[in-house]
Amino acid sequence: MQTGNGDYVIDQSNGELYVDGPNNNQIIASIKENGVYKTYWSGTNAGIIKISRSDLFVGTSIFSGTINAVLYNKDNPSETINITDGRFDINGITLNQ
Secondary structure, eight states, X not given: OOOSSEEEEEOOOOSSTTTTOTTOOOOXXXXXXXXXXXXXXXXXXXXXXXXXXXXXXXXXXXXXXXXXXXXXXXXXXXXXXXXXXXXXXXXXXXXXX
């Protein structure tokens, strides 16, 4: 299994976080549109997560990178959204506080 910096292919979401373990490459997004929430899942080979920074030391857990992907509406799979040049900076130490 690859860890750290690099490109990760986004795979099919099963709709449940961590059922396949914490290191699965899937996306689940909930988006509010006109007062209604829609849920979008990633499909097979849906895009790429590019990790450009992964600092894992005692007391430090930082991940940074970009996301490019196509997600589909779980209730209407023909409806899709595109994420282009999405950027993230995650501090794993404070993430679950």
